[in-house]
Amino acid sequence: MARDDYISIRNTSKHFGSVKAVDNISFNIQQGEFFSLLGASGCGKTTLLRMLAGFEQPTLGNIYIDGQPQAGVPPHLRPVNMVFQSYAIFPHLNVHKNIAYGMRKSGLSKAEVDKKVDEMLELIKLPGYGKRGAHQLSGGQRQRIALARALIKQPKVLLLDEPLGALDKKLREQMQLELRALQRDVGITFVFVTHDQEEAMTMSDRIAVMSMGKVLQIDSPTRLYEVPKVKEVADFIGTINFFEGDIKGKEGNATIVATAGLGNVHSTASGDEAPTSGKTTVAIRPEKFNITFQQPNVANNVVEGVLQAAAYLGDRSHYYVKVNGREEPIAVASQNAQRQMQAVEADNQEKVWLTWDEDSVLLLNK
Amino acid sequence: MTDNVSKASDERGAQAPQVVESKHEGHSWTGEAPLFIYAVWYLAFLYIPVLFLPLFSFNDSIYVAFPLKGFTLQWYADMLENPALLQALENSVKVGGAVAIASTFLGIFAAKAMTRYHLPGKGPLTSFIMLPLVVPGIILGIALLVISNTVGVDLSLYTIALAHTLVAVPFAMLVLMSRLEGFDKSLEEASLDLGENAFQTFLRVTLPLAWPGILASVLLTFTISFDEFILAFFLAGNEVTLPIYIWSQLRFPNRLPMVLSLGACILVASFFIVTFSEVIRRRGVGTQSGSAI
Numbered sequence: 001m002a003r004d005d006y007i008s009i010r011n012t013s014k015h016f017g018s019v020k021a022v023d024n025i026s027f028n029i030q031q032g033e034f035f036s037l038l039g040a041s042g043c044g045k046t047t048l049l050r051m052l053a054g055f056e057q058p059t060l061g062n063i064y065i066d067g068q069p070q071a072g073v074p075p076h077l078r079p080v081n082m083v084f085q086s087y088a089i090f091p092h093l094n095v096h097k098n099i100a101y102g103m104r105k106s107g108l109s110k111a112e113v114d115k116k117v118d119e120m121l122e123l124i125k126l127p128g129y130g131k132r133g134a135h136q137l138s139g140g141q142r143q144r145i146a147l148a149r150a151l152i153k154q155p156k157v158l159l160l161d162e163p164l165g166a167l168d169k170k171l172r173e174q175m176q177l178e179l180r181a182l183q184r185d186v187g188i189t190f191v192f193v194t195h196d197q198e199e200a201m202t203m204s205d206r207i208a209v210m211s212m213g214k215v216l217q218i219d220s221p222t223r224l225y226e227v228p229k230v231k232e233v234a235d236f237i238g239t240i241n242f243f244e245g246d247i248k249g250k251e252g253n254a255t256i257v258a259t260a261g262l263g264n265v266h267s268t269a270s271g272d273e274a275p276t277s278g279k280t281t282v283a284i285r286p287e288k289f290n291i292t293f294q295q296p297n298v299a300n301n302v303v304e305g306v307l308q309a310a311a312y313l314g315d316r317s318h319y320y321v322k323v324n325g326r327e328e329p330i331a332v333a334s335q336n337a338q339r340q341m342q343a344v345e346a347d348n349q350e351k352v353w354l355t356w357d358e359d360s361v362l363l364l365n366k
Numbered sequence: 367m368t369d370n371v372s373k374a375s376d377e378r379g380a381q382a383p384q385v386v387e388s389k390h391e392g393h394s395w396t397g398e399a400p401l402f403i404y405a406v407w408y409l410a411f412l413y414i415p416v417l418f419l420p421l422f423s424f425n426d427s428i429y430v431a432f433p434l435k436g437f438t439l440q441w442y443a444d445m446l447e448n449p450a451l452l453q454a455l456e457n458s459v460k461v462g463g464a465v466a467i468a469s470t471f472l473g474i475f476a477a478k479a480m481t482r483y484h485l486p487g488k489g490p491l492t493s494f495i496m497l498p499l500v501v502p503g504i505i506l507g508i509a510l511l512v513i514s515n516t517v518g519v520d521l522s523l524y525t526i527a528l529a530h531t532l533v534a535v536p537f538a539m540l541v542l543m544s545r546l547e548g549f550d551k552s553l554e555e556a557s558l559d560l561g562e563n564a565f566q567t568f569l570r571v572t573l574p575l576a577w578p579g580i581l582a583s584v585l586l587t588f589t590i591s592f593d594e595f596i597l598a599f600f601l602a603g604n605e606v607t608l609p610i611y612i613w614s615q616l617r618f619p620n621r622l623p624m625v626l627s628l629g630a631c632i633l634v635a636s637f638f639i640v641t642f643s644e645v646i647r648r649r650g651v652g653t654q655s656g657s658a659i
Contacts, residue, residue, distance in 0.1 A: 055555055075558040088556035091549075092574045101570075102560030153560065 005064070006031035006189055007052070007157060012061035013213075014047050021047040023213035024061070029191065029206075034183050036192045036200040039210035040236075045193045048210075049159050052191060054078045066156055081150035082159040085166075087142040089134045095121075095145055096130035102153045120148040123182070140171050147179075151186060160192045164199060176202045197237050201225070209233050225285075227269075231364050234283050241330050243282040247275065247363075254358050257282055261326030266300045267361035274363040281364040286333035288360035291319055292353050301358060305330065307350045312336075321352055330354065416633065423627035428620050441627040451628065454611035458592055461523050461607060465530040465591035470583040472531075473538025474576065478568070480539070481546040482554070496540075498533045506533070507600035514601065521603035529597040534587035541586060545579025546572075578646050585643040589636060608632075 007029035014022040022044040029035045037045035050056045051063060054075035063070045065079060081102070090098050099120055103113045121127050124144035137145065143163055150158055164172045164179075180203045183190050194200050200207050201221040208218045209232075217224060217233045228234035231242065245257040245265065254266040255274075259282050267282070274280075296302060305321040308329045316336055320329035332354065426436035445451060479485065480492060498506065510529050514521060553575065557567040573580075595609040602610055612628065615621045 053555075053559060055558075074563070075555070076561045076563050080559075082556070082559045084552045084556055086550050086552050088550060088552040090553060090556070090571060101557070102562075105561055149556075149560065 002031040003066070004028055004030050006033075006066055007191070008064040009048070010061050010064065012048075012051065012058045012063060014044075014051060014056055015059045020213045022051070022058075025213075025215050026061075027208065027215060027218055029189060031189055032187050034180065034190045034192065034203055034205045036194060036204040036207045037210055038194055038197060038200040038207050038236075040195055043210040044213040045195075045210050046161060049082075049161055049191060049193045052157065053080055053082050053159050079156040080159055081153050081155040081157075082161065083143075083146045083150055083163045085161045085163065087146040087163070087166075089137070089142050089145055089149075091134045093134065094130065095126075095132045095134070095137070098134065098145055099130075099149045099152055101149060116152055117148075120152050123151070123185075124148045139167050140175065143167065143175065147182070151188070155188065157189045157191060160190060162194055163192075164194075165196075172199070173202075179203060201237075209236060211236075228283075228362065228364070231281055231283070234362065234364060238285060239331055239333075240283050240285050243284075243326070245280045245282040245363075247277050247280055255363060257361075257363065261323050261330070262301075262303050264300075265361055266358045267363055268358040269360065269362050275365055283362040283364055284356060284360060286318070286331040287316075287335070288356050289330070289332040289334075290355045291321070291332050291334055292355070293350065294353070296353050296355050298355055301361075302353060302355045304351065304353055307352050319352070321354060323354075419626050419633060420630040423623065423630045425623070428623055430622060430626070441623040442631075444624045445627050445631075448624070451608075451611060451624075454606050454608045457523055457605050458608040461527045461530060461598075462588040462591040464527045465534050466584045466588040468527070468531045469534035469538040469587045470542075470580055472535050473542050473583055473587075474580065476535070476539045477542035477546050478572065481543055482551065496536045499536050503533075503594075503596035507597045510597065511600045521601055523603075523605050523607075525601040525603070526598045526607060527591075529601050530591040530594055533594070533597070534590050537590060538583040538587050541583045542576065542579045545576050545582075549575050581646050582643045585639050589639060593632075 005028040009028070010026050011024055012022060012026070013020060013024050025044075025048065037048060039045045047056060051058055052065075052070075054070065054073060054077075058071065068079075070078060090101065093101070096114075096117055099117045100113050103116070106113070108116070117130065118127070121129055124147060126141060126144055126148075129141070129145075134142075143166075146163070160179075164175050167175060176199055179190075183203075192200070192203065201224075204221055206218055206220055207224055209216045209224065211232055217229045219227070224233060224237050228237065234240045235242075243259040243261050243265075245259040248256040248258055248264065250256070251266070253268045255268075255276070257265045257267060257280060259265050262282070265282055290296075295304075303323050305323040307319060308322045309320040311318040314336070317334050319332040319334065321332055322329045421434075422430050423441055424437050424439070425434045426438040426440070427434075476495065480488065485491065506529070510525070510532075514525055519525060554567050554571055557571045558564070562570060593609055594607075595613065598607045598610055599613075606614070608628075612625050615625050
């Protein structure tokens, strides 16, 4: 039975001098989960990961793994293994010896270890690479070997510190899918640190968005994107347009908000902590807007503007629309579902109309 | 302003291939020639006096002067038949070997502590360890002599070895620190993470990766001890090291050619040791940078 609190981080802080790298964080990670720590550099995600590994000790609080408190337990006695950002492949050992490095105290015979190493090489799709020297490997191969070296130990938790950061884009995308498939295969709990939101969203069951040593929100990728709880999360995950607003009241299901730029906006999106009165921030993602060049026949949630800039990206186009009452143009993304041979010119100040659905309007606390 | 900068960099970009070509053709008079001449003079100044040693060591005359008389190996033969010289050589090798091992052993732990741990007062501590580098040898020699007399230690090869270790440790530490800083700290963390404790990690990761530095340190500290004169002069008992023996022979003019041939031998040996240690060091760096990619 999978435990909900397989990893339990309880009131944990890490101070470096006067800097609070991790500031009183508490949350649980489930058994078998692919969990990501997402945030800009310096947000505390790597420090948290290093506390899980045992390279840093919490200043306050404690971390439990499978019910066992980890304070004071040194790295070599913890049931976790790590894939380092630099991979840390031992340069003086060949691939086989790198993967077998942690098996010395396993009590297995040499033949059994050799067999396990061969199995790991199969798993990471590098069969027959055992005799290769560490310097003969590409970045992607190093990454896989670092993974095999950790997984052969059958850890309770695998920690990954931005392991795909050094790879080029194509390879990175391929490794994301492979890593996700591998995690499902072996069933080990993965804790993955990244600053790349797309990467986190591709792979994770749940993501903790971190900033300034605090956790802002922990949710599934879908909910982080569609129902961000705070402005900072909405801003960090994807692109979003913010509008200052005043809540006017209710009309059926919809909350009416007077905004600068969009007029009176109707919102039926249900946020857990959405405000019901007073000042609010209205947030709408670029792709939630429909852009038309003729005036649409709708009563609510429509605004007229002037096309200021357009960018054709193949699969989609980006438009920047200037509206009255708002300095910044509104970012709009539109899928190019139909073949479109004529580029949209933004030079001639063309009039456009934006429409949007009631349930795609997010209301956030100021 | 910005336009100018970008234009200038464009022009440089356009000219870059020509610069490369001119390098292949040779030294242009405007750029590299003065430097080249300076380098030739510098090397001549540095090495021509030294090269007189082997030259006169083959000269068939007890007087070190031009013109050369004729070719002989007499002085080399004399050298090999001189028991006092061979004894001094043996003493120097013993002391040098002990110093090399002791200072490298101490140096690697100091270097590990300095590069890997958060120590309070690390900066002042490093300076303190490096202090023997700047204290004049003669002062250190007198100080150590006074201490030896006060404590009542008899002067011997041991006192020389201890004094040499004192001045060699900073060198060992510098060499080893640069080596330890040269490889990724996460290699040691990976070993800890994979279940090896600190000591096993030191044996299985740190030592194998640091060995080019260790070898370089052994060779360097041996060389430092081998040609150290002042401390050895103050602290020698009845047994002398080679530099002191050489100094003592300078009083006898007829022994000078033999000293020259000895000097030539030391020169050749040092040349090979330094070249060897440099090759090792570079090979080590090569495998390291390969791993960093």
